[in-house]
Amino acid sequence: MHAYRTHSCAELRASHVGERVKLSGWIHRKRDHGGVLFIDLRDHFGLTQVVANADTEALKILDRLRAESVVTITGKVVARGAEATNPNLATGEIEVVAEEVTVQSAAEELPLPVAGEADYPEDIRLRYRYLDLRRERLHRNIVLRSQVISSIRRRMVDQGFTEFQTPILTASSPEGARDYLVPSRVHPGKFYALPQAPQMFKQLIMVAGFDKYFQIAPCFRDEDARADRSPGEFYQLDLEMSFVTQDDVFAALEPVLGGVFEEFANGRQVTKAPFPRIAYKEAMLKYGSDKPDLRNPIEISDVSEHFKGSGFGLFARMVESGSVVRAIPAPGTADKSRKFFDDMNDWARSEGHAGLGYITQKNGELGGPIAKNHGEEATRKLIAELGLGPNDGLFFAAGKEAQAAKLAGLARTRVAEQLGLIDENEFKFCWIVDFPMFEYDEDAKKIDFSHNPFSMPQGELEALETKDPLDILAYQYDIVCNGVELSSGAIRNHRPDIMYKAFEIAGYSKSQVDEDFSGMINAFKYGAPPHGGSAPGIDRIVMLLAGEPNIREVVLFPMNQRAEDLMMNAPSEVTAKQLRELHIRIVEPAGTAKQDPARTVALE
Numbered sequence: 001m002h003a004y005r006t007h008s009c010a011e012l013r014a015s016h017v018g019e020r021v022k023l024s025g026w027i028h029r030k031r032d033h034g035g036v037l038f039i040d041l042r043d044h045f046g047l048t049q050v051v052a053n054a055d056t057e058a059l060k061i062l063d064r065l066r067a068e069s070v071v072t073i074t075g076k077v078v079a080r081g082a083e084a085t086n087p088n089l090a091t092g093e094i095e096v097v098a099e100e101v102t103v104q105s106a107a108e109e110l111p112l113p114v115a116g117e118a119d120y121p122e123d124i125r126l127r128y129r130y131l132d133l134r135r136e137r138l139h140r141n142i143v144l145r146s147q148v149i150s151s152i153r154r155r156m157v158d159q160g161f162t163e164f165q166t167p168i169l170t171a172s173s174p175e176g177a178r179d180y181l182v183p184s185r186v187h188p189g190k191f192y193a194l195p196q197a198p199q200m201f202k203q204l205i206m207v208a209g210f211d212k213y214f215q216i217a218p219c220f221r222d223e224d225a226r227a228d229r230s231p232g233e234f235y236q237l238d239l240e241m242s243f244v245t246q247d248d249v250f251a252a253l254e255p256v257l258g259g260v261f262e263e264f265a266n267g268r269q270v271t272k273a274p275f276p277r278i279a280y281k282e283a284m285l286k287y288g289s290d291k292p293d294l295r296n297p298i299e300i301s302d303v304s305e306h307f308k309g310s311g312f313g314l315f316a317r318m319v320e321s322g323s324v325v326r327a328i329p330a331p332g333t334a335d336k337s338r339k340f341f342d343d344m345n346d347w348a349r350s351e352g353h354a355g356l357g358y359i360t361q362k363n364g365e366l367g368g369p370i371a372k373n374h375g376e377e378a379t380r381k382l383i384a385e386l387g388l389g390p391n392d393g394l395f396f397a398a399g400k401e402a403q404a405a406k407l408a409g410l411a412r413t414r415v416a417e418q419l420g421l422i423d424e425n426e427f428k429f430c431w432i433v434d435f436p437m438f439e440y441d442e443d444a445k446k447i448d449f450s451h452n453p454f455s456m457p458q459g460e461l462e463a464l465e466t467k468d469p470l471d472i473l474a475y476q477y478d479i480v481c482n483g484v485e486l487s488s489g490a491i492r493n494h495r496p497d498i499m500y501k502a503f504e505i506a507g508y509s510k511s512q513v514d515e516d517f518s519g520m521i522n523a524f525k526y527g528a529p530p531h532g533g534s535a536p537g538i539d540r541i542v543m544l545l546a547g548e549p550n551i552r553e554v555v556l557f558p559m560n561q562r563a564e565d566l567m568m569n570a571p572s573e574v575t576a577k578q579l580r581e582l583h584i585r586i587v588e589p590a591g592t593a594k595q596d597p598a599r600t601v602a603l604e
Contacts, residue, residue, distance in 0.1 A: 001074075005022050006022045009046050018076070021074070021075065024070070026134065027066075046091065053097065058073070067113070067115065070104040071102065071104060073096065077096055079094055128567070138553060149538060151263055162213060169193075171519075172193035177222060183583070198238050206241075212241050225562075229551060234538070239535065240532070240533035244530070244531065244532050255273060265545075292480065292483060293422065294430055296413065296416040300327065302325070306385075307325050312373040312374045323398060324400075326396070326398070327394055331389070334362040341393065344411065353399075361383070361389075431477050435478075446506075447470070454493055457498070461497060461498045476489070484544060487534045488535070489532065491530070492530075495524065539554060
């Protein structure tokens with residue numbers, strides 16, 4: 001018999017009754033039934049009920065152990081009585097009568113219980129993450145993550161992609177988020193950077209003549225945490241292809257993402273390929289967001305023209321001054337009280353906006369101050385044009401275009417949530433396409449790139465030389481699922497002449513481009529194929545499939561909101577010797593405690 005186990009804790013069935021077996025695992029729960037002790041023994045695979053009978057050595061040993069102690073139990077498999085069978089447990093038809101118990105590791109009192117799914121403060125969960133990971137839901141999520149990555153790899157290889165690994169120590173980039181810097185010991189005063197993404201390397205792989213590349217790539221960005229973004233590091237399915245159009249990239253990625261979601265959907269519906277394509281401008285108008293949740297049936301409309309010269313003076317004056325008015329339907333709200341509409345207005349103000357105007361309807365009877373001032377005839381014309389029913393309400397967001405779009409988008413989501421309009425059993429994908437190449441930076445008072453500076457402008461060099469920069473679109477695209485942006489991508493700008501011109505429009509000189517992006521621009525001078533790609537986020541994919549609202553729940557060892565690893569105590573101070581070897585001196589922020597002289601190391 002094996003030293004630790006003959007079977008896993010999920011393996012035994014009625015067919016094993018009468019066998020003598022050995023199991024190893026953690027004591028999940030203990031229940032004392034009048035001198036007979038019941039133990040739920042847990043391992044990675046599942047649970048088995050163990051019985052320790054009265055007056056046995058096994059009972060004496062198990063009775064004194066705390067939950068989460070690790071034991072090896074030898075005993076006989078017996079059938080449970082009909083009334084004791086547990087249909088919710090794979091091993092629910094049997095139990096093991098303990099004959100011998102070996103304590104492998106006794107647990108101390110737990111800082112958080114493993115049995116049960118009660119929530120605990122984040123700092124406790126992260127400090128004792130190895131205990132948190134023993135809990136069923138989190139354990140299941142991490143296994144799902146592994147399965148998703150395996151599925152993605154298989155699907156990519158089946159499509160002819162080859163996996164390569166790109167460097168982790170690289171050069172700092174002037175674009176994008178803040179870098180994590182790594183000091184060089186052998187080059188005093190110089191630093192490596194951890195890659196924010198393998199962007200330049202994957203393009204150089206195409207220049208090197210490899211046709212289809214992918215990797216499950218770690219990326220490092222010194223950014224604040226959000227519910228859908230881990231601080232510090234994350235993983236993405238990074239891919240790049242040569243001699244492709246935008247349609248080719250879509251055709252390659254849709255069966256991978258669609259197939260993975262179908263594989264792990266557990267009965268939920270998944271958008272069939274080809275996924276809908278929505279122009280950026282249309283998305284901002286109809287959904288108020290470039291990452292729309294298409295499970296939400298509400299569509300926003302621009303109704304500015306209806307308020308020109310309107311009796312509702314506020315909107316009329318705003319439209320005359322160049323602002324816009326966006327309408328957000330609230331279907332089936334005849335049974336909602338005035339409070340529902342006022343609460344929405346209060347919510348908008350709490351979000352930093354001026355508020356939400358509204359019109360109510362009950363069996364076609366109009367209500368609300370906007371309807372009263374706008375006039376019944378004009379209001380009914382507006383409602384008819386929007387195709388609203390006699391019991392549908394309407395909210396309004398007014399302001400400068402970007403401001404009104406943002407409020408309308410937030411209101412669209414909140415109305416749908418309040419009215420229960422979002423189907424939780426669907427995964428709805430779409431592509432957002434035709435992003436503007438440039439935007440006007442109000443703070444810097446200059447034109448800048450709006451998305452990815454290395455993208456190919458639609459119309460190529462001719463567009464850059466003849467069009468208003470703010471009218472130029474790019475071959476840039478995002479893939480979105482249920483309102484979550486999974487990735488950005490683009491057909492790349494592979495020609496130096498077009499790249500120099502694009503950067504010139506954004507205020508970069510030729511010498512700046514040569515200096516800041518020397519690796520890429522130099523490579524392109526020796527023959528670069530047209531190429532493009534994308535990089536869906538692994539963490540976000542798993543978060544959606546697991547139905548988790550926070551990305552922390554699908555990451556093995558995440559950091560907290562302040563980018564701290566409480567379990568490993570990182571970031572941490574280092575010794576003066578380490579600093580000296582790296583030729584570094586720490587300069588404490590103003591207002592902090594006086595610096596320890598032992599840790600002050602001059603740059604050598």
